[in-house]
Amino acid sequence: MSLITTLARLEAVGSGRAQPVATVRHRHLSDHPLVFVPLTTAGETGAPLGALVGTDRDAPRLLVVPQPRDRDLRFTFLADLADVVLPHIEAYADSVEAAERTETDPETGKRVKVEAELCADAPQLIVPSRTGLDFVRLLGRSMRFRRTAEQDPDAPYPAPPRVPLLGRWLTHYGERARVPGSSLLLALTDVLSRHWATGQSGLEDQHLGALLAWIDPPEGTTGAEAARRAELARDADGQLLCPPAGPATDPAFDNKLLAPAIERYDRARTALAAAEDPVEADDLLAALTRAEREVRDLVESRTRPTWDAVWRGLDLLRALPAGAHVEGRWTRDRWSFTAHRDRVLAGEPPQPRRDDAVTAANKLATREREQARLEAQEALDDPLVMAERRLAGEAFAGEVTDVVMAYSEGRRPSPRPLVTVRTEDRPHLAERAKAYRSLGGRPQSAEFVGQEDDGALVLRILDKMGRGKEPEPGSVPEKGDRVCFTLFEHEQRGGAKLPDPEETPWTHGGPPGEPAPEAPDPVTEEDVL
Amino acid sequence: MTTVDVDPGAAAARATGAILHDTLHGGERGVVVDSPPGAGKSTLVVRAALELADAGRPLMVVAQTNAQVDDLVLRLAEKNPELPVGRLHSSDADAYDKALDALPQVRTSAKAADLKGLPVVLSTAAKWAHVKVDEPWRHAIVDEAYQMRSDSLLAVAGLFERALFVGDPGQLDPFAIVGSEQWAGLSYDPSASAVTTLLAHNPGLPQHRLPVSWRLPASAAPLVSDAFYPYTPFRSGTDHGDRRLTFAVPSDGSGPDRVIDEAAESGWGLLELPARHTPRTDPEAVRAVATVVRRLLDRGGAAVSERGPHPAPLTADRIAVGTAHRDQAAAVRAALAELGVPDVTVDTANRLQGREYDVTVVLHPLSGRPDATAFHLETGRLCVLASRHRHACIMVCRAGVTDLLDDYPSTEPVQLGTLVKFPDGWEANHAVLSHLAEHKVSWRV
Numbered sequence: 001m002s003l004i005t006t007l008a009r010l011e012a013v014g015s016g017r018a019q020p021v022a023t024v025r026h027r028h029l030s031d032h033p034l035v036f037v038p039l040t041t042a043g044e045t046g047a048p049l050g051a052l053v054g055t056d057r058d059a060p061r062l063l064v065v066p067q068p069r070d071r072d073l074r075f076t077f078l079a080d081l082a083d084v085v086l087p088h089i090e091a092y093a094d095s096v097e098a099a100e101r102t103e104t105d106p107e108t109g110k111r112v113k114v115e116a117e118l119c120a121d122a123p124q125l126i127v128p129s130r131t132g133l134d135f136v137r138l139l140g141r142s143m144r145f146r147r148t149a150e151q152d153p154d155a156p157y158p159a160p161p162r163v164p165l166l167g168r169w170l171t172h173y174g175e176r177a178r179v180p181g182s183s184l185l186l187a188l189t190d191v192l193s194r195h196w197a198t199g200q201s202g203l204e205d206q207h208l209g210a211l212l213a214w215i216d217p218p219e220g221t222t223g224a225e226a227a228r229r230a231e232l233a234r235d236a237d238g239q240l241l242c243p244p245a246g247p248a249t250d251p252a253f254d255n256k257l258l259a260p261a262i263e264r265y266d267r268a269r270t271a272l273a274a275a276e277d278p279v280e281a282d283d284l285l286a287a288l289t290r291a292e293r294e295v296r297d298l299v300e301s302r303t304r305p306t307w308d309a310v311w312r313g314l315d316l317l318r319a320l321p322a323g324a325h326v327e328g329r330w331t332r333d334r335w336s337f338t339a340h341r342d343r344v345l346a347g348e349p350p351q352p353r354r355d356d357a358v359t360a361a362n363k364l365a366t367r368e369r370e371q372a373r374l375e376a377q378e379a380l381d382d383p384l385v386m387a388e389r390r391l392a393g394e395a396f397a398g399e400v401t402d403v404v405m406a407y408s409e410g411r412r413p414s415p416r417p418l419v420t421v422r423t424e425d426r427p428h429l430a431e432r433a434k435a436y437r438s439l440g441g442r443p444q445s446a447e448f449v450g451q452e453d454d455g456a457l458v459l460r461i462l463d464k465m466g467r468g469k470e471p472e473p474g475s476v477p478e479k480g481d482r483v484c485f486t487l488f489e490h491e492q493r494g495g496a497k498l499p500d501p502e503e504t505p506w507t508h509g510g511p512p513g514e515p516a517p518e519a520p521d522p523v524t525e526e527d528v529l
Numbered sequence: 530m531t532t533v534d535v536d537p538g539a540a541a542a543r544a545t546g547a548i549l550h551d552t553l554h555g556g557e558r559g560v561v562v563d564s565p566p567g568a569g570k571s572t573l574v575v576r577a578a579l580e581l582a583d584a585g586r587p588l589m590v591v592a593q594t595n596a597q598v599d600d601l602v603l604r605l606a607e608k609n610p611e612l613p614v615g616r617l618h619s620s621d622a623d624a625y626d627k628a629l630d631a632l633p634q635v636r637t638s639a640k641a642a643d644l645k646g647l648p649v650v651l652s653t654a655a656k657w658a659h660v661k662v663d664e665p666w667r668h669a670i671v672d673e674a675y676q677m678r679s680d681s682l683l684a685v686a687g688l689f690e691r692a693l694f695v696g697d698p699g700q701l702d703p704f705a706i707v708g709s710e711q712w713a714g715l716s717y718d719p720s721a722s723a724v725t726t727l728l729a730h731n732p733g734l735p736q737h738r739l740p741v742s743w744r745l746p747a748s749a750a751p752l753v754s755d756a757f758y759p760y761t762p763f764r765s766g767t768d769h770g771d772r773r774l775t776f777a778v779p780s781d782g783s784g785p786d787r788v789i790d791e792a793a794e795s796g797w798g799l800l801e802l803p804a805r806h807t808p809r810t811d812p813e814a815v816r817a818v819a820t821v822v823r824r825l826l827d828r829g830g831a832a833v834s835e836r837g838p839h840p841a842p843l844t845a846d847r848i849a850v851g852t853a854h855r856d857q858a859a860a861v862r863a864a865l866a867e868l869g870v871p872d873v874t875v876d877t878a879n880r881l882q883g884r885e886y887d888v889t890v891v892l893h894p895l896s897g898r899p900d901a902t903a904f905h906l907e908t909g910r911l912c913v914l915a916s917r918h919r920h921a922c923i924m925v926c927r928a929g930v931t932d933l934l935d936d937y938p939s940t941e942p943v944q945l946g947t948l949v950k951f952p953d954g955w956e957a958n959h960a961v962l963s964h965l966a967e968h969k970v971s972w973r974v
Contacts, residue, residue: 003808364705364712428859432623507726
């Protein structure tokens with residue numbers, strides 16, 4: 001934890017309110033995000049119990065599995081989920097704009113620009129918490145290898161038509177969420193804690209109710225009191241007043257309310273199945289509908305508060321202006337969305353269970369690059385984040401006290417002005433260390449020359465001054481200017497190109513061989529409980 | 530162990546012989562050499578390079594940093610001034626050590642094509658990754674292979690047919706700045722070390738190790754070997770009494786002077802500050818480190834070793850300070866500047882890897898901390914810090930680290946399919962601290 005975050009947390013404890021650690025919003029927020037509040041069943045990994053999903057905060061769609069162990073009902077849930085999510089995704093897939101993309105020409109091996117389609121916007125998916133992200137991944141993994149009756153007429157338990165496709169999309173979103181700075185799939189608790197520091201631990205911040213209680217406590221209470229209430233307060237029946245944001249549910253809810261309701265549903269279903277008399281069957285059907293209604297009401301009662309909390313959190317975030325680089329990072333998300341749309345359209349198979357060596361290395365390299373890019377951009381976009389870097393000795397701001405013109409040696413001398421900066425910061429500058437400042441959005445590099453007796457830093461400006469002998473106007477800081485230099489680079493260099501998977505070297509097991517379509521998951525005993 | 534009674538020089542020569550034999554005449558595509566600290570890894574690399582060049586096999590050498598590459602080029606040039614050597618470098622300014630320009634047999638270029646046909650070409654893994662070739666090199670030497678990441682090897686492995694991988698398994702593991710749990714347990718986990726991946730896919734490759742540390746004194750080798758290399762023990766090339774550290778100025782009775790005397794006598798010293806939770810750049814501990822360095826220089830130290838009959842003065846360039854974090858190193862540098870001590874190397878464990886000094890002063894990674902994170906417990910970090918010295922190592926630490934270790938058992942999640950690294954940092958830290966306790970000096974009496 002950085003010094004400034006520690007301070008912000010201490011101030012949050014002192015003042016009873018979360019303290020801002022950002023002055024701008026560092027993640028893209030769509031105007032029409034698809035919010036997904038899932039619940040899972042205790043005891044079976046990835047068994048959905050229900051969900052609220054939709055883009056309209058006043059009219060979420062409630063999906064419920066009244067008997068979570070029933071595979072048919074689970075498929076119905078997934079098919080319903082696909083009916084909500086896929087049209088939303090597809091609505092974005094068709095609206096495209098022309099763009100350019102650099103590709104490696106297969107014949108010459110050179111990097112060339114090619115015309116490409118880029119989706120004008122991408123659908124954003126928001127879940128309440130980090131465990132929600134894992135659940136999205138899990139759902140994706142459980143669906144994408146399913147076979148529909150059309151794909152495989154012999155499949156013993158064919159999936160509804162669009163379920164495997166939903167699995168592929170959720171997998172893509174889950175995987176994209178691992179890329180630092182991406183916004184296709186966001187966990188609200190992560191985004192909120194990026195912007196506010198509370199007086200509780202990072203682990204406690206993953207409780208959406210408690211986090212919102214710190215950021216926006218109800219009138220007359222402190223964040224600590226409100227958070228405590230959100231976490232622990234129970235009604236006369238022993239139920240939490242603020243249900244957890246899921247997907248896991250509170251055991252007291254499971255034991256006292258959910259389990260009896262599901263049992264009543266089971267009994268009603270068994271009774272209906274055993275009915276022989278049509279008149280009696282009518283009554284039993286009504287009883288079954290009632291029992292199902294009860295489970296639905298229970299699930300809604302536990303998801304609706306979270307649903308409202310998610311939208312409240314989004315309101316809080318929308319009040320912040322977007323950081324300057326947020327749009328650029330969202331464009332990368334749009335590329336990612338477009339690329340997956342193209343893979344689906346091209347009829348490519350679902351994402352494999354495990355990455356091959358080259359894909360894994362490429363993903364890791366991309367994420368490391370994005371992490372470095374995100375850290376640099378957040379600092380450039382936000383003085384409060386830059387202050388954090390300055391305190392850590394990774395940047396410094398100050399006033400220019402002197403500019404001396406100097407030139408490089410060589411046949412064609414270029415300007416290399418020496419700039420003296422007086423700063424109270426204490427950057428970790430080694431001899432000839434590079435420093436960068438933003439000049440109209442482009443990084444200008446300088447070299448640390450030395451420190452004067454009074455502590456002022458002398459830097460030699462190295463580039464972005466034009467081609468002439470004299471620097472272009474405005475390209476060199478002037479006496480009296482406030483400047484901010486960073487010791488980290490603003491832009492990330494692309495890494496080296498890795499070999500193609502079919503050229504995986506012997507050190508990494510050699511080529512993986514012809515890509516065989518992955519077999520569907522085998523049916524296990526657990527699948528037919 | 531059958532080599533216990535044999536002369537260390539003979540044991541080392543036998544190991545080197547076997548390595549060179551497997552490299553030059555073996556049938557496998559790779560040879561792996563584990564080298565404990567100061568066991569002559571660079572010497573081995575240079576020797577293997579010269580012999581491969583002699584055998585007429587075009588050789589590429591992959592190291593991890595520019596400093597390591599430059600160092601190897603200089604050593605090669607020193608051993609064989611006739612051998613034409615290529616130094617492939619990046620297109621940045623100051624991409625390589627300007628000392629190379631003075632060597633006529635060394636050709637430097639940012640383009641691999643310019644260096645075509647030279648018997649030996651050296652560069653960093655990062656630069657090699659950009660090189661494209663039609664015909665791979667017959668042979669490669671990969672230096673510091675345990676510090677190289679698997680994905681980095683993936684990018685260069687297509688450039689060579691066979692390779693000698695040399696490295697120290699006890700030093701810091703490579704790391705990724707983003708999570709990579711997703712691939713944990715896969716044989717080609719891109720964040721694992723190059724050697725881990727190599728051996729997972731080629732378990733039959735011959736593996737050797739260098740059995741003798743020429744750097745560590747007889748006082749240090751057993752501790753470092755037991756704490757960090759329990760299954761692959763090594764010993765020191767010198768015996769007790771072969772090295773001596775003496776000071777012209779007698780102790781003034783202060784904590785720093787007493788810990789210096791203890792370390793000169795026994796090879797180890799622990800300067801213990803009162804227990805306290807502190808920020809990372811603990812001002813008292815930083816001042817203690819700086820004071821110890823200042824006194825080391827003021828007291829006119831002289832080091833006697835097997836290298837020569839005369840005592841060598843203990844000068845600033847023979848002393849280093851090691852820390853865990855960069856801000857700690859910066860704080861120590863500032864404190865040294867205040868005490869008027871220039872030219873002493875102060876760096877983090879990552880940057881001190883592969884370096885050697887007469888005396889090291891170490892700010893213990895866990896000193897003053899309220900918690901013991903995986904970073905601070907990492908075995909390799911402590912191993913690097915405790916194995917840079919030829920004569921003595923002085924640790925500066927706040928009391929209470931053993932309690933901290935007991936309060937924080939390792940809580941890292943267990944990943945299926947991964948090799949459990951042993952010893953873990955918890956174990957290694959305890960082993961080192963219990964040994965250092967015998968050489969403890971309190972800051973104030």
